[in-house]
Amino acid sequence: MVRACSSCKVDKAAVKRPKTGKAVCKKCFFGLFEDEVHQTIISNKLFSKGERVAIGASGGKDSTVLAYVLSLLNRRHSYGLDLFLLSVDEGISGYRDDSLAAVQRNKVEYGLPLLVVDYKRLYGWTMDQIVQVIGRKSNCTFCGVFRRQALDRGATLLKADKVATGHNADDIAETIFLNFLRGDFPRLSRCVDAVTGRGSELPRVKPFKYTYEKEIVMYAYFKQLDYFATECVYSPNAYRGHARQFLKDLEAKRPSAIVDVIHAAEQFRFPEPGNPDVAMPVQRKCERCSYISSQRLCKACILTDSLNNGTAAQVNRFSTNKFSSNE
Numbered sequence: 534m535v536r537a538c539s540s541c542k543v544d545k546a547a548v549k550r551p552k553t554g555k556a557v558c559k560k561c562f563f564g565l566f567e568d569e570v571h572q573t574i575i576s577n578k579l580f581s582k583g584e585r586v587a588i589g590a591s592g593g594k595d596s597t598v599l600a601y602v603l604s605l606l607n608r609r610h611s612y613g614l615d616l617f618l619l620s621v622d623e624g625i626s627g628y629r630d631d632s633l634a635a636v637q638r639n640k641v642e643y644g645l646p647l648l649v650v651d652y653k654r655l656y657g658w659t660m661d662q663i664v665q666v667i668g669r670k671s672n673c674t675f676c677g678v679f680r681r682q683a684l685d686r687g688a689t690l691l692k693a694d695k696v697a698t699g700h701n702a703d704d705i706a707e708t709i710f711l712n713f714l715r716g717d718f719p720r721l722s723r724c725v726d727a728v729t730g731r732g733s734e735l736p737r738v739k740p741f742k743y744t745y746e747k748e749i750v751m752y753a754y755f756k757q758l759d760y761f762a763t764e765c766v767y768s769p770n771a772y773r774g775h776a777r778q779f780l781k782d783l784e785a786k787r788p789s790a791i792v793d794v795i796h797a798a799e800q801f802r803f804p805e806p807g808n809p810d811v812a813m814p815v816q817r818k819c820e821r822c823s824y825i826s827s828q829r830l831c832k833a834c835i836l837t838d839s840l841n842n843g844t845a846a847q848v849n850r851f852s853t854n855k856f857s858s859n860e
C-alpha cells in the first residue's frame with residue numbers, strides 16, 4: 534500500500550528521510566531540507582546582510598547542493614548576500630580536472646562568478662608532483678594544509694567576508710570521533726562549531742552542520758543537480774574511514790545517531806584564549822607569506838620548504854597530527 538506523505542498528508546510519500554525515518558513526498562522533502570538549512574543559518578547567525586560569501590566549490594555533491602541551496606535561500610529570504618564560487622585546483626589529474634568542469638557548468642547554471650586558485654601557482658607544486666615525492670601515505674596532510682590556505686587566499690582576492698563550506702553532519706561527526714581518539718580537545722571543541730574564526734578577518738561557516746549526507750545525495754538526485762561523484766585518486770584516509778564505518782553502524786541502529794554525536798560534542802567547551810590557566814598559541818603572521826600563523830613560518834611555508842629542500846618524506850613521517858588542518 535502506498536503511504537501518504539507524513540507532512541502534507543495529501544501527496545504520495547516518495548522518500549523515507551534518513552534523518553527522521555519519516556516518509557514524505559518530494560515537494561515536502563525539498564521544503565523540509567531547505568527550511569532546516571535556513572534554520573541553521575538563522576539560529577547560528579551565519580551571515581549578515583550585504584556580506585560577500587565565497588562558497589568553497591569542489592564540484593562534488595556537498596558543495597554543489599550548497600551553492601544551489603544558498604542561492605535559493607538568498608533569494609527566498611532576502612539574505613542580501615553576494616555569492617561567489619571559489620575552487621581550488623590541487624593538480625590531481627583524472628580527478629580535479631573533471632570536478633572543476635562540473636563547477637564551470639554550475640557557474641553558468643547558477644549565474645555565480647567563479648574564481649579558481651591552484652597549488653602550482655601558490656606553492657610551486659601540484660599534488661601529482663607531491664605524491665611522486667612523498668608517496669601516498671600522508672599526502673592528505675600536505676593537501677589539507679595547502680587547501681585551507683588556498684581557500685583563504687582565494688577568498689581574500691574575492692574580498693569575501695566569509696567562506697561557506699559544504700561540511701555536512703556526517704563529516705562533522707566523523708571529525709569529532711577523530712579528534713576524540715587523538716585526544717585533541719581544542720580541535721574537538723572547534724570542529725563542532727557552525728562558525729569558526731568568528732571575529733577573525735575571514736570566518737568559515739557550515740550551513741550543512743545538521744544536514745545528513747544521505748539527504749544531500751537525495752536532494753541532488755531529485756533536483757538533478759550536476760555534480761562530480763568520483764573520489765580523489767589519492768584518497769587513502771583509512772583512519773577516517775574507520776570512524777565513518779563506525780558511525781554508519783550506529784546510524785543503522787538509530788537514525789539520529791549522527792546528530793546525537795554533534796549535540797553531545799556541543800557540550801564540550803575548551804577554555805577561551807585569555808584564560809590564564811591555559812596556554813593557547815598566539816596568532817601572528819608568517820614572516821614569509823604573511824598568512825596567519827602561530828609560529829615564525831606558517832604550516833604551508835614549512836611544508837613547501839620541505840618539498841623544495843628534499844626533506845618532505847621526514848616531515849611527512851612525523852607530521853600527521855601536527856599539521857592536520859581539516860580536523
Ligand code: SF4
Nearest residue numbers: 673676677765767768
Ligand atoms: Fe587532497 Fe587527500 Fe582530499 Fe585527495 S583525498 S583531494 S589528496 S585531501
